Amino acid sequence: xxxxxxxxxxxxxxxxxxxxxxxxxxxxxxxxxARFHGSLKLPPGxxxxxLVGETLSLLWYFKVVRRPDGFIDAKKTRYGEEVCMxxxxxxxSPSVLVCSPAANKFVLQSPDSFGIRWPSPELVGVASxxxxxxxxxxxxRGFIVAAINQPSSLRRIAQAVQPRVTAALLSWADRGxxxxxxxxxxxxxxxxxxxxxxxxxxxxxAKIRQWxxxxxxGVRATPWxxxxxxxxxxxxxxxxxxxxxxxxxxxxxxxxxxxxDDLMSGLMRTEDEQGxxxxxxxxxxxxxxxxxxxxxxxxxxIMWAVYYLAKSPDALAKLREENxxxxxxMNGASNFLSFDDTAKMKYTAKVVEEAIRLANIAPTIFRVAxxxxxxxxxxxxxxxxxxxxxxSLHTDARYYPDPLTFNPDRWDKPAxxxxxxxFGGGHRICAGNMLARLQLTIMLHHxxxxxxxxxxxxxxxxxxxxxxxPVDGAAMAFRKLGTSSSxxxxx
Ligand code: HEM
Numbered sequence: 001x002x003x004x005x006x007x008x009x010x011x012x013x014x015x016x017x018x019x020x021x022x023x024x025x026x027x028x029x030x031x032x033x034a035r036f037h038g039s040l041k042l043p044p045g046x047x048x049x050x051l052v053g054e055t056l057s058l059l060w061y062f063k064v065v066r067r068p069d070g071f072i073d074a075k076k077t078r079y080g081e082e083v084c085m086x087x088x089x090x091x092x093s094p095s096v097l098v099c100s101p102a103a104n105k106f107v108l109q110s111p112d113s114f115g116i117r118w119p120s121p122e123l124v125g126v127a128s129x130x131x132x133x134x135x136x137x138x139x140x141r142g143f144i145v146a147a148i149n150q151p152s153s154l155r156r157i158a159q160a161v162q163p164r165v166t167a168a169l170l171s172w173a174d175r176g177x178x179x180x181x182x183x184x185x186x187x188x189x190x191x192x193x194x195x196x197x198x199x200x201x202x203x204x205x206a207k208i209r210q211w212x213x214x215x216x217x218g219v220r221a222t223p224w225x226x227x228x229x230x231x232x233x234x235x236x237x238x239x240x241x242x243x244x245x246x247x248x249x250x251x252x253x254x255x256x257x258x259x260x261d262d263l264m265s266g267l268m269r270t271e272d273e274q275g276x277x278x279x280x281x282x283x284x285x286x287x288x289x290x291x292x293x294x295x296x297x298x299x300x301x302i303m304w305a306v307y308y309l310a311k312s313p314d315a316l317a318k319l320r321e322e323n324x325x326x327x328x329x330m331n332g333a334s335n336f337l338s339f340d341d342t343a344k345m346k347y348t349a350k351v352v353e354e355a356i357r358l359a360n361i362a363p364t365i366f367r368v369a370x371x372x373x374x375x376x377x378x379x380x381x382x383x384x385x386x387x388x389x390x391x392s393l394h395t396d397a398r399y400y401p402d403p404l405t406f407n408p409d410r411w412d413k414p415a416x417x418x419x420x421x422x423f424g425g426g427h428r429i430c431a432g433n434m435l436a437r438l439q440l441t442i443m444l445h446h447x448x449x450x451x452x453x454x455x456x457x458x459x460x461x462x463x464x465x466x467x468x469x470p471v472d473g474a475a476m477a478f479r480k481l482g483t484s485s486s487x488x489x490x491x
Pocket of ligand 1: 129130141144148293294295297298361365366421422423424425427428432433436
């Protein structure tokens with residue numbers, strides 16, 4: 001090839017590629033604007049490239065530069081914050097992002113306009129609260145809240161989980177170094193098996209744990225039911241879980257559901273105002289969806305609390321002081337906190353809220369528009385996904401000064417209305433929020449009384465997808481405080 005010909009082709013490629021990219025970039029957005037032109041006004045924003053939309057940009061912020069607020073902040077800067085609602089295209093769906101207290105509230109509190117749509121209802125449980133809508137959702141939720149989020153159940157759970165927590169802490173100290181994320185997940189899972197279905201750690205519970213991990217991975221995966229995919233594996237795990245819990249339930253029915261004081265029995269026994277009980281499918285699906293909703297989220301919140309305290313000696317000192325005071329008040333009556341004791345632990349409660357705020361374990365939640373919905377002059381078209389960007393509230397300096405700093409004292413004053421949505425909001429607000437807080441409080445109590453820990457890699461990078469987590473799983477040196485009066489906080 002002649003030099004001139006070569007230069008001609010080179011120039012063509014050099015010019016054509018950017019031109020094509022610009023055409024595609026504008027083409028996708030123009031297509032959507034033209035489609036709705038005249039009938040409705042889309043929120044400000046951009047639909048990105050055809051098919052991939054802005055997914056790559058989101059992954060860039062979350063996975064490559066590890067600035068999870070960068071994606072939404074760029075939108076706020078470019079399109080303004082007046083309405084805090086932006087059109088986009090993510091993970092194959094045209095979507096609208098919402099990120100202000102008012103816009104989030106509008107979406108979360110309009111169940112007639114915005115519903116839940118799972119890629120596979122079978123995975124979350126066809127008869128589970130997470131999949132139900134309308135009157136059926138309210139009915140199932142009533143049963144679940146009565147079984148896990150009421151003082152009577154929390155009292156029972158508080159007593160049931162502490163022996164395993166104290167034994168786990170001792171074994172961590174024996175080992176000297178641990179990966180906190182792994183250890184906390186193990187103890188949290190074992191406690192869930194005990195309190196939900198009275199199963200002690202065994203080869204079967206180890207399998208159940210693997211199956212749950214498979215289901216959780218599938219909920220986040222592309223829903224292709226093809227052998228070899230995470231989604232296919234998740235469906236298989238889900239069926240195995242259903243079979244195990246169904247067998248357990250049938251055994252209990254045969255034995256007239258006696259001698260078990262756990263969540264499954266509670267769900268089997270509870271009656272609504274008309275005297276109706278849950279069906280077997282509803283009990284089994286509720287158990288699975290509660291473990292999926294409550295296991296990783298609680299374990300992650302505990303891991304972050306431990307991580308932040310390792311970096312905040314002043315907060316840890318105050319936490320120890322309060323918990324030592326609490327233990328003295330108990331005056332040797334018990335080594336275990338009661339649920340009623342936890343209500344007195346004001347500083348510990350602030351540590352719990354601050355850890356959950358800053359960790360942003362559920363950074364976003366999803367809805368789908370059931371119909372065209374108007375909000376402040378803009379329309380969210382029917383069928384579009386709505387991404388409620390909870391994280392953006394918790395890292396906004398207008399609501400939480402110096403938002404990325406762990407500061408439990410900021411909870412001396414309550415959060416401004418609508419700015420604290422770690423558990424979501426509206427009729428689907430987390431059904432296990434009190435249980436999550438209780439488990440954190442219990443773990444912090446026993447840690448503060450007897451242990452010291454230090455991060456091995458305090459500057460380890462943080463992964464934000466699929467869940468926020470230090471890349472080393474919060475590896476730490478962990479030891480029991482000595483019995484000499486200089487170390488033992490109880491002396
Ligand atoms: C720190 C820990 C936790 C966090 C951050 C958390 C967060 C959330 C959020 C944001 C939602 C709302 C989802 C939506 O609106 O789409 C939710 C719902 C839910 N959570 Fe949690 N959760 C936690 C712990 C738990 C626990 C311990 C349980 C129970 C064992 C639980 C059970 C549920 C259930 C059943 C729902 C669905 C409620 C409904 O649809 O009515 N969660 N959670």
